[in-house]
Amino acid sequence: MNNLTNQQRKLVYFGGILFLLIPIILLGMPGTPNEDGTISGGFLAEIRHKEKLGEATMGKVDPSSSAMNLVLLGFRGVAASVQNVKAMDYFDTKNWGKFLNTVDSVISLQPHYYKVWSFQGWNISYNVSSQWDGVEDRYWWVKEGAGFLKRGSALNEEISELDWFSGEILGKKIGRSDEAKHFRMYFNPEGYPNVAADKKGDPDRARWKGGPDRNLNPYGEDNYLVARRAYQSANKKETESEFGQRVMTRIMFRSMAAHSLIGMANAMQSEGVFNEAIARRWEIAHDAWIHEFGREDFYTYGGRLQLDMTDEELKSVAEEENVTLEEKVRQMQSTQNMVNYRYWKTYSLVESLPETTAVHQDIYNGQELTRSGLISPDGHWRVTDLGHILLQNRETGDTAPFVPATFGLPLEVKAAQLTDEGSEVLKHLRSSGAQHIDEIAKALGVETGPLKQRLTKLGEIGLVKEVCKAEALIESGLVKYEKVLDTHADIRDSDEAVELVLMAYLNWNVIVDLNRPRTDEGTEKQKSYPQVRPFAKLWRDHQAQVPMVQARFDRANSGR
């Protein structure tokens, strides 16, 4: 035992504490920023700054998250894992409210684990949203995922991927999904001045009062423009941060900012915008593709290059790097192939031409007219159903209500499965050449009575005239497009051109089906196309793609 007195022992302890304090101070002294941006202070502070491990250097500090981590001491990893398992369980049992809250708690615990952010952002926007049946509900979840990534990006300023994924949701999920037509109107109501107020604007009307969600779209822009901004931010971080990106090939990663402008022009065109604005949009997209993306420096295995270098520039770089010009050209072309650079360059240029706009306008109007001829404005009636009813009434003379017992339900009759009676009536109406409803009634021999009233109804929704006009428009559109592609043959077999033609053909089929003649037996039918059809070879050559395009065509028509 020792012989120290109580006081002496305390002094020894005190000395020990002081001694131990020295390394603690040396190691843990807080850092003070210098003018040159470095940090001087404790050893740990310097390392933290150098390796960018400090909470504040990673991004915005979330006080609730820090408080939670403090309370949990060293158990935050365990807690986050348990919460993650729970979140997946809530996902499986479709307990969405709790799922979202649990995901929030996971990221409060691990705010700098980027995989959680990227996975759950995608999971919420794609997987959870698809579980909901209501289109407004789906949109809510899509936004929730995009907002989630935005929060993640603010907390992790060095991570470029989070902005990039955010761009994917804002651009592709909102702009390209089956619900795109609705989503785009919810996202940017100001872009649709002719649409009724109750069909556009954020569905959360209590909060956004019919406008866009200002958290995601503060300036009320097109979704592709907001996506572009996210991609641009991702590109900036990718350049500045030492972490780069781990999503895909760098060149593809960086192409999205310019590509989203092509997406925007495409989306506007598919929605029926054919004024000067659309040509301008294509010009901007083309410009961004060649002058912004095309002039970026990339360092490939073969050295430095840009995707849109002139011959002189290529020559000069080849000399600098001591390789042949041919080798440099080959390198550039193989790099271009990775993002289909030349194709998009030509495509955006062709689309910006007024004659291409006219092609789209004709085909779009033809398709719309066919649709409105096939489906009544309330979306519930098909022309053949009406024709069928007309005929039935004429034969039986019954006075059953115009609306059958299944009122309110869509009569799922596809154009390809038209009833003979329906097409017969339509053919009859068309062949009579009658434009006025009274003339049609006369042609049918029903000048008075309840059938006349029903015909008047048909006339009001303008079924007959529109289907006839549609045929002419589609034909004219295809003829014009053939001329355009004659001068730009390199995009003739591109996916976009083929799909446009196949879609137009399928629409044409619908109209031809409506008017097809019947044999005496009344069963066999044959299609009657014009003698010389534009793109007849393309239609024959791409038959393998027809089922896929047909599915898309059916979806586009039934989804109205």
Added chain:
Amino acid sequence: MDFDPTPYPLVDSILMWLIVGGAIALMVTLITVVVAMLTGVRGLAPRAKRGLSDFLLVSPRRVWALTMLTFRESVRRKVLLVFVLFAMLFMFAGWFLSGEVSQQGAKIHISFVLTAISWIVLPVALLLSCWGLPEDIRLRSLHTVVTKPARRSEIVLGRMFGFAMVGSVIVAVMSVVGYVWMQRQSPYLVSGVDEFVQDGESVKRVQFANPLVIPQDKLEVKVDGKANLVESAQDLKSKLPDVYRLYVDALNQAQEDVLACRVPVHGALIFLDSEGKKTSKGLNTGDIWEFRSYIAGNSKQAAIWDFDGINQEQLGDTLRLEARFETFRTHKGKIDEKLRANFILVNPDSGLRVPLDSFAVNEYHDGDNVTEVKRKIQYFDETTAEEKSADLYDELVVDGKLRVEVRCLDSGQFLGMARPDLFVRAPDRKFASGFFKACFCIWLSMLVVVMLGVTGSCFLKGPVATLLTLVFLILGQGLAMNFLEKVTGDKWKGGGILESSVKIVKQHSLTAPLEESQTTTVIKKIDQVGSKGLFLLRWVLPDFRHYSEASTWVENGFDVQFMSTILACIATTLGYFLPCFSIGYFSLLIRELESK
């Protein structure tokens, strides 16, 4: 609801309790007798007699005195400081909770309050009960009690009741505060008021900003189109008392919609398959959660619910059918239109079928899929193509029984459903009813923890007793109980611990049986013993799932059902009293109090 509320099998549970309790009691008695005989302890009979008298002649007065002593000691140990933690939690809860205005938003708030109460009260009860007796023994304060004419059984009871009393105070205060907090914090939406108010001889049109999110939005009122800027509700009350009344009514209604307490009358569910034959399950559309099964649209498939206890006195003239169906689309269909379904009310005796108007299925929007069935129903009879009418109670309900057939109307689309997904909604109760019932169940779970803790502390030291009780608490939760049920159930693949170890080492498939041999027989025998042990453990552990089920009811906007949930909680809690008390008493009896 993600569970099927079936009535608690009370008789079966009592039988199981008797079997497990009896088996353990018999085992303990046998071991005691054998040990006594081997060690030559004499006087087993007088000891047994003393034990019996200690059990039967408990003095309520002394128990009460010990209860109060325990309570005072606990208060002196500053246990009530837990309220500070509780207050802190509620002050900053808003930071972590979603402010979404919906049933989902309210669900999060309710879940938070109930979880906070149980997470605070259970650890407090656990620590108090596990450390109480060991501390008394360590400080020798127990000597002042045992030297008094107090039976050891009374000490155990006094401890249990005393800690239970502390827990009760905590639960009571927290549930009242939680209730008030939720009423004030839970966001809800006033969907707008646009009404005409009689003001003397003139009529005024009153409009509130439409819609209004409470409590975030500022109150804005327009009277006859002119904005009356009012600073607050109090301001409105003094300036426009009539309008204030409207405002309060709208607020109450909106809040009742969010903080709902629905009373469901559940029925029995069977399905019709694609040929119209009865079957117990519908189709599986590939959902990994097999809780719901599906019926195909525009086919012979249907779901049939048979309800019992439908009477006009209880439910009124209008019957409310509330559904929560899921949808599954095989094609997108009309994207902006929801799938449609319809109900057909059927009288199985007379064969009368009354189809109701079809409705759009509002998926995951609880409370939005309510079909009101008036007593006089006008319907279109498809067989005779005539408009007809039927009386709900006279022609469709037979002896309180009603059959409802559900069909999906869209071709190629599916509707998913489970038994609790369609119910007859009886008149709602006040939210407080469901909430305080859930708190009552938390209180019961706290009693179980106290009983286990006190029992453990009778034969173990503080830290070990804490660990033991904690293990009981954790293993009694859903995750562990589900696992134990799976392991001891019939569907478990791969065998017991030894068999599965052998399979892992030999890289055998889990489902393939081991080769027949003597070793395999031995392995299986040993595994059987282990499996029986696990079976016993599963029935010895308190099933805390019943207690959390009560919270699930309230979170989903329902009143807590007595037969399925509250009865289960009461039975579980009572079931632990006698075993805990006996073990605690006998352990304290033989414990050497001088040893610290």
